[in-house]
Amino acid sequence: MKKHNYSAGPCILPQEVFEKSAQAILDFNNSGLSILEISHRSKDFVAVMDEARALVLELLNLEGKGYEVLFLGGGASLEFLMVPYNLMKVNGKAAYLDTGTWASGAIKEAKHFGETVVVASSKPENYNHIPKGYTIPSDADYFHCTSNNTIFGTQMKSFPETNIPLVCDMSSDIFSRVLDFSKFDLIYAGAQKNMGPAGATLVVVKTEILGKTGRTIPSMLDYQQHVSKESMYNTPPVFPVYASLLTLQWLKKLGGIAAIEKINDAKANLLYSEIDRNPLFKGTVAKEDRSNMNVTFLLNDEAHQEKFDSMWKAAGISGLAGHRSVGGYRASMYNALPLESVQVLVDVMQELEKNS
Amino acid sequence: MKKHNYSAGPCILPQEVFEKSAQAILDFNNSGLSILEISHRSKDFVAVMDEARALVLELLNLEGKGYEVLFLGGGASLEFLMVPYNLMKVNGKAAYLDTGTWASGAIKEAKHFGETVVVASSKPENYNHIPKGYTIPSDADYFHCTSNNTIFGTQMKSFPETNIPLVCDMSSDIFSRVLDFSKFDLIYAGAQKNMGPAGATLVVVKTEILGKTGRTIPSMLDYQQHVSKESMYNTPPVFPVYASLLTLQWLKKLGGIAAIEKINDAKANLLYSEIDRNPLFKGTVAKEDRSNMNVTFLLNDEAHQEKFDSMWKAAGISGLAGHRSVGGYRASMYNALPLESVQVLVDVMQELEKNS
Structure with missing residues (x-):
């Protein structure tokens, strides 16, 4: 897969x-x-x-x-x-x-x-x-x-x-x-x-x-x-x-940079919206400076970590661990990452919320 | 091919x-x-x-x-x-x-x-x-x-x-x-x-x-x-x-370097022997310093160049042109070049001799 x-x-x-x-x-x-x-x-x-x-x-x-x-x-x-x-x-x-x-x-x-x-x-x-x-x-x-x-x-x-x-x-x-x-x-x-x-x-x-x-x-x-x-x-x-x-x-x-920018904006909106909406998560940086490429976020309660980690791994997601100097999670959404992959992550975040 | x-x-x-x-x-x-x-x-x-x-x-x-x-x-x-x-x-x-x-x-x-x-x-x-x-x-x-x-x-x-x-x-x-x-x-x-x-x-x-x-x-x-x-x-x-x-x-x-050295020696012997034997060709460097990796040689008579070039190209050989600062030909015989490829070149050189 x-x-x-x-x-x-x-x-x-x-x-x-x-x-x-x-x-x-x-x-x-x-x-x-x-x-x-x-x-x-x-x-x-x-x-x-x-x-x-x-x-x-x-x-x-x-x-x-x-x-x-x-x-x-x-x-x-x-x-x-x-x-x-x-x-x-x-x-x-x-x-x-x-x-x-x-x-x-x-x-x-x-x-x-x-x-x-x-x-x-x-x-x-x-x-x-x-x-x-x-x-x-x-x-x-x-x-x-x-x-x-x-x-x-x-x-x-x-x-x-x-x-x-x-x-x-x-x-x-x-x-x-x-x-x-x-x-x-x-x-x-x-x-x-x-x-x-x-x-x-x-x-x-x-x-x-x-x-x-x-x-x-x-x-x-x-x-x-x-x-x-x-x-x-x-x-x-x-x-x-x-x-x-x-x-x-x-x-x-x-379609060049203008076309990929629209896709990147859509990916970033989808994930940041979920981070801001979902009570289990929070972002780590000032909202006006948020990167559309690397989305850093934390669980509000680390007790959910083991469950969340096993859920996103089971969904076929890889590379979500945050850098050691920040901790938490980092979703890098470079040009070639499809919107569908972001939806898979958001689905996991919502499922975690339901099951918590 | x-x-x-x-x-x-x-x-x-x-x-x-x-x-x-x-x-x-x-x-x-x-x-x-x-x-x-x-x-x-x-x-x-x-x-x-x-x-x-x-x-x-x-x-x-x-x-x-x-x-x-x-x-x-x-x-x-x-x-x-x-x-x-x-x-x-x-x-x-x-x-x-x-x-x-x-x-x-x-x-x-x-x-x-x-x-x-x-x-x-x-x-x-x-x-x-x-x-x-x-x-x-x-x-x-x-x-x-x-x-x-x-x-x-x-x-x-x-x-x-x-x-x-x-x-x-x-x-x-x-x-x-x-x-x-x-x-x-x-x-x-x-x-x-x-x-x-x-x-x-x-x-x-x-x-x-x-x-x-x-x-x-x-x-x-x-x-x-x-x-x-x-x-x-x-x-x-x-x-x-x-x-x-x-x-x-x-x-x-x-078999490591000792094994490849034997193959490289065989390739070099085969080609240098032909250069020294074949009256149409000559080497460009002192014999005691000849490289086993890059064999540089010339045609004694440039009139044969067109024929020789078309013959080795027809035999499926590529990359034989010498560097512009030396001219002539350069046969680079790195580790992965098989002895069979050297035989193909030697055959072409002998055929040129026969047809000249």
């Missing part, structure tokens, strides 16, 4: 991505070769990389606006240091918003490169909201924020206006909602939520912000090197890029 | 790796989930990572000798800078042997971190041999070499004795021949030749050499961070690691 997969990432992908990528491992494009054994310089794979890069710009509505797309290895955590390496001037400074574990991880790495100003932090409240009303120093080299906080279940619903470059880690909500992406100068995201399997990292960068730091940068950490080689400076993670292309193609067919 | 795949990398892998990894994408371990959608913290994937790390030590005969194994993202090119970041002392120096394109790439990145001594280089002869008789400065922080040169078709048949840490890029011949791997303090290799598909990088490090530089190292570039988290500091490239495990399991079943 196929599971209702609420894993926080790596996470559920569209079924057709599984089927097509498995087929490509056995025989890619009727070439007599597996996608795993072809050269990354082969015509067939160059076409994959080119289409994936173009599709990202198309879906984000960034075509012709001065952006380049990279698919790198190493994970979003590598971007934590590549961003300051490439954007923080020698003797410069950077501004960061601290909204959770990954934001603070990015801050930690920036400190290796220069003055790192934390404009606001919700850490004292265990990151249960997004700070607001902060001031971004206008002489900083860039401002960095995290659009969605996977562990705590908060999401930025708006982004600050600023005259300095705006950098955003969108690892856990990219391609999930309509934004004016042209407000951002650099967006990065680990593939393993809404874009594909683990092993590739997306970077979308407005090239005019690069090359201004006065630093020498090792080649593999230099966005300009990767841009100049059209994301083929070294052997890219071939299979993760291919599976990402399949996921982007699925999204485009579905 | 399945091709005879001579690609220089990414390259041929065992057929059972294709079949098992395609199956795991549809349903991993009968879990009802794809290998692409499970958490890297799940019991099933932690078991994959643990087995892969243990199997590397077993195959290299390094168990209980103070080594740790990492599967990182980013590619071997990222190790070009991680090695000096982690091993070159502040105000220290490092020694490098320049045997080809990748060796010189490693040298270029080391220069970002301190004095980089090139002990010898075969660049003036277009890297057609491995330099010998050089002296390694005993006050360098480490000595770096490249065991096999994919582009030029040379291979180090012995390694220098030295009292400083010995670092080796074995990207294109790891797991292909028996060596005393305990002579090396740090070995790294991109997966995409003998270990698996592109997207993972193997690092095998004797931990006692780490933590001695006086540098602060960004977390993602710090081998000690990755070691302390058992290669799970961040989300690893899940699928490339899994396919690497399948490849390592295949090698173990076959």
Whole structure:
């Protein structure tokens, strides 16, 4: 039986991505070769990389606006240091918003490169909201924020206006909602939520912000090197890029980000409504900052835990345990999770209420 | 028809790796989930990572000798800078042997971190041999070499004795021949030749050499961070690691490195004998330094090129074109290429001779 997969990432992908990528491992494009054994310089794979890069710009509505797309290895955590390496001037400074574990991880790495100003932090409240009303120093080299906080279940619903470059880690909500992406100068995201399997990292960068730091940068950490080689400076993670292309193609067919946003809103409304209605449950974060991707909630009475856990497992749900730093439950509802899976969870919550 | 795949990398892998990894994408371990959608913290994937790390030590005969194994993202090119970041002392120096394109790439990145001594280089002869008789400065922080040169078709048949840490890029011949791997303090290799598909990088490090530089190292570039988290500091490239495990399991079943070495020797003997015998062909590198992985050769008379190219293509051979910096032909014969594929190539070469 196929599971209702609420894993926080790596996470559920569209079924057709599984089927097509498995087929490509056995025989890619009727070439007599597996996608795993072809050269990354082969015509067939160059076409994959080119289409994936173009599709990202198309879906984000960034075509012709001065952006380049990279698919790198190493994970979003590598971007934590590549961003300051490439954007923080020698003797410069950077501004960061601290909204959770990954934001603070990015801050930690920036400190290796220069003055790192934390404009606001919700850490004292265990990151249960997004700070607001902060001031971004206008002489900083860039401002960095995290659009969605996977562990705590908060999401930025708006982004600050600023005259300095705006950098955003969108690892856990990219391609999930309509934004004016042209407000951002650099967006990065680990593939393993809404874009594909683990092993590739997306970077979308407005090239005019690069090359201004006065630093020498090792080649593999230099966005300009990767841009100049059209994301083929070294052997890219071939299979993760291919599976990402399949996921982007699925999204485009579905109607793009505007279409998936409606589905994501419907899923979030269904589950949050039940959390607010059902007397056995409560949410963990400020309502106005609730994430549509990661829904964190608790039982009001832990005595129901054993029963609830056995019920959702019996219903074919997996990956619902909360992160250890929050406890309780986390329902990650990435793009590929169908509304039907959310209904199954809500049904279990209502059944628990009836039987309690 | 399945091709005879001579690609220089990414390259041929065992057929059972294709079949098992395609199956795991549809349903991993009968879990009802794809290998692409499970958490890297799940019991099933932690078991994959643990087995892969243990199997590397077993195959290299390094168990209980103070080594740790990492599967990182980013590619071997990222190790070009991680090695000096982690091993070159502040105000220290490092020694490098320049045997080809990748060796010189490693040298270029080391220069970002301190004095980089090139002990010898075969660049003036277009890297057609491995330099010998050089002296390694005993006050360098480490000595770096490249065991096999994919582009030029040379291979180090012995390694220098030295009292400083010995670092080796074995990207294109790891797991292909028996060596005393305990002579090396740090070995790294991109997966995409003998270990698996592109997207993972193997690092095998004797931990006692780490933590001695006086540098602060960004977390993602710090081998000690990755070691302390058992290669799970961040989300690893899940699928490339899994396919690497399948490849390592295949090698173990076959009898390990000693068994594959015999097959690799037989393949190399078959092809080099034909190159030396057949008056239409010649090798491009010094005989004593010929690589068993990448066989580079030329037609003595370019007039035969069109005919030869159409003949090997008709025989189902792919990936035989030489690198642009050498020209001619390159037959990459990694572990998974069967002896039968080499016989097909030799037959074509003999047929060309008969018809010329």
